[in-house]
Amino acid sequence: SDLKEYCRTKLPYLNKLNTNFIINIAGYAIEDYVETLRILESNNGNQVGYEINISCPNVKEGGMEFGVDANITEKLTSELRKHTEKILIMKLSPNVTKVEDIAKASENGGADCISAINTLVGMGVDIKTRKPKINTVYGGLSGPAIKPVALANVHKIYKSVSIPIIGIGGISSVEDVIEFFLAGASMVQVGTLNYKFPNAAADLYSELKLYCKNFSLIRFFSKNVLLFRLISSPKGKQYESWIEPLFKPGLGSFSNPKNLFLLLASTTLNFFSNIFLFISSFVLTRFTIFFAL
Numbered sequence: 039s040d041l042k043e044y045c046r047t048k049l050p051y052l053n054k055l056n057t058n059f060i061i062n063i064a065g066y067a068i069e070d071y072v073e074t075l076r077i078l079e080s081n082n083g084n085q086v087g088y089e090i091n092i093s094c095p096n097v098k099e100g101g102m103e104f105g106v107d108a109n110i111t112e113k114l115t116s117e118l119r120k121h122t123e124k125i126l127i128m129k130l131s132p133n134v135t136k137v138e139d140i141a142k143a144s145e146n147g148g149a150d151c152i153s154a155i156n157t158l159v160g161m162g163v164d165i166k167t168r169k170p171k172i173n174t175v176y177g178g179l180s181g182p183a184i185k186p187v188a189l190a191n192v193h194k195i196y197k198s199v200s201i202p203i204i205g206i207g208g209i210s211s212v213e214d215v216i217e218f219f220l221a222g223a224s225m226v227q228v229g230t231l232n233y234k235f236p237n238a239a240a241d242l243y244s245e246l247k248l249y250c251k252n253f254s255l256i257r258f259f260s261k262n263v264l265l266f267r268l269i270s271s272p273k274g275k276q277y278e279s280w281i282e283p284l285f286k287p288g289l290g291s292f293s294n295p296k297n298l299f300l301l302l303a304s305t306t307l308n309f310f311s312n313i314f315l316f317i318s319s320f321v322l323t324r325f326t327i328f329f330a331l
Contacts, residue, residue: 041074045077045081049081049082053082053083053084058086059086060087060089060127061087062089062091063091075118075121079121079122086124086125089128089153090114090115092105092128103133105130105156106133108140108143109143111143112146115143116147116148127152132158132188133158137154137155137194141195141198144199151203152199152201152202152203152204154188154192155191155192156206158179158184159177160177162177181210183208184207187207189205189207189221192218192222196221204227205227206227209226211245212242
């Protein structure tokens with residue numbers, strides 16, 4: 039199968055990289071997610087964790103997305119938790135009535151972290167052909183346009199859960215990164231910007247470091263110490279050992295002026311489509327493309 043081929047050819051390559059990586063998993067039934075995770079766990083990969091995309095249609099529930107139902111989300115999370123002690127991140131959709139309910143269900147199911155948000159549902163129409171611009175009719179909207187929605191969702195989630203949040207959505211400047219931290223995120227992911235500026239993560243890292251220095255908000259620890267703390271975390275839950283908040287998340291409260299940034303190179307794995315690998319060209323030393331504070 040594609041998954042076994044991925045484990046045979048891609049995992050050995052990733053294991054040799056001087057960086058951490060997280061594997062993103064998607065599926066159409068709970069069994070898909072569990073089987074994918076089980077196979078990955080049995081193939082001696084060095085991945086530090088998994089990001090679970092629950093914006094996929096659940097074919098056993100009439101095509102409804104996993105991430106719109108709190109009960110299904112909690113069930114999926116708890117099933118996955120049984121099969122790994124690595125970091126388990128649930129990636130939430132904004133296309134729901136109350137994202138905080140889905141986040142709480144993820145936490146109750148045993149998730150270590152929430153990432154939010156996934157793309158918004160969008161559509162484009164070609165006025166010449168009078169047909170949709172994409173053959174699936176609807177697609178995922180990302181980029182700067184969704185940042186206000188992402189910030190609102192992150193803040194709602196922050197008020198509902200006690201586990202860390204990875205903020206995602208329209209980040210294109212260091213100011214955007216800081217906004218997400220102040221809204222309640224402990225980390226951020228940079229996505230769409232990479233297509234325009236492949237070195238975006240490195241640039242944002244430098245700008246954020248300068249910002250913190252200018253405002254006397256940070257003292258930097260050895261990157262090797264931080265890396266060790268992440269890897270040595272027994273179940274991926276000992277956040278205090280590898281994240282010491284620079285900002286106390288939540289609308290502008292600053293505290294504990296210490297820590298550095300953890301960057302994470304991410305891979306994406308889809309159970310039912312062709313397996314593809316996304317390792318950004320700007321992987322930095324031993325860090326990943328998530329900024330962790």
